[in-house]
Amino acid sequence: NATEFTVFASMDHIKGIFYNVISNAIKYNKVNGRIDIVLKKNQNNMYFSVEDTGIGIPNKDQNRIFQRFYRVDKQRSKTIPGTGLGLSIVKHVVYYYKGDIHLTSKEDVGTKITIELPIVVKETPES
Template sequence: EVHEVVNYIAKKKNIKVKYEFKNKDIDLWEYSGYIRQILLNIISNAIKYTGENGSVNIKQYIKAKKVFIEVKDNGIGIPQEDIERIFERFYRVDKARSRSVGGTGLGLAITKHMVKALNGNIKVESELGVGSKFIIELPFNTELAKKVS
């Protein structure tokens, strides 16, 4: 579902979206609404702040009984002084640029709230002019997870 939405946006800017799922047999079905919205927010932001002909890579893997989802782009990046504040409600890194790309400044705040509600964590690594990587870490209970055959 997320792919269909973000792929439409990516095609307009000729951005290549690549998926690398190490564990294709897991399904976090009990969190599906939150997972869908988290991914939609993070991936669409990556596309929004990546220039024409750029790339966005989504990677999923399990480590130490946790599911990790990384969304990495080669977009404009985030200045180091703003990284601590990007998850605040209504915070915009560049007010002038924000007008041209749209949004309310709530997406990352909502995303962080949903990740925390799932007992997870979200962090970002970024370099101005190089791109950003958002890392979502969620607990993974193998007893609750539905295995897909």
């Protein structure tokens, strides 16, 4: 589900946010799981959310998930590649744009990450 609009921000920043959040949803999903991606806007903000039906994040780890090098499950870290930097980079970029990021998660049910970025939006790009 996506709304068409133009974002005036660093393409690398936006691509990095999308890549990190979506790749985590894929990596930590269950077999035959589902991922819902929503992109929409209002007058001043872009909203991007990724929700999966994956393994979820325990409550005790949820406030640490955006810290550099933090990996929730040390055992799974051996089989699922990653540095633990992805979500810390996402948070850094979101805060750089004075945006906000929210996480809701339940173990064995899934995780939803929602990002809100204040942006300049134009309905029709010039080129």
